[in-house]
Amino acid sequence: MTETRAGRCLCGAIVYEADLNGPHFHACHCGKCRRWGGGPAFATPSEAIRVEDETHLAFYSSSKHGERAFCQKCGTHLFWRFKTGAGLAVWIGALDEHDDLSFGSQIFINRKPDNYGFNNKTGDLTGDQVRALFAAGK
Template identity: 45%
Template sequence: MVVESATPLQFEGEEHVQVYDSSEWAERGFCSRCGTHLFYRLKQGGFYAVPVGLLDNQDNWTFSLQVFIEEKPAFYCFANDTQTLTGKELVAQFSAE
């Protein structure tokens, strides 16, 4: 579960944040001390995906999108309706930018 952000992030202990070039259009951030995944961001366009568990205030989020839906195990189901995207649809959105 991630929260989207259009602005750069600030982390306590930022000197330990490292970035991995994970694709042509995106990077992943992690802590160099413990290995915790911190974010996924687009190289262009100002999009950050932050694991919701890293944030202090988790009360006012709306669960609205599931991606890679074709890879979802049959036993895995959420009660609320959301928008869904296949992996191919998601990648097409990023590579079109």
């Protein structure tokens, strides 16, 4: 059951509604997320996102499979999506409400550097395990 949440970028040029897959999020420790955001990415897998006005919405093709959406005006990181349209993950920091979401998992745990760590109890997945889930269409 999806849950619709509103969100927006820092400057307000981009306002959206996202249909979250559930009331949870993950931290991604992969090198691309850490370089893009300056640290691990907190994102929530989502069914769909509807952007009100896409004028300032830009995409960066970060891999063969995925692209990253951000606001051209203020740089806010918004979401990651499969180029095929098979799914997306919305960065929770841009949601208007996210304090009630639970920290479900840490992905690409094998890429996490040793100089930080979260003490939440989460399900941890390596990059290979994440890719296997994607391949299985989850």
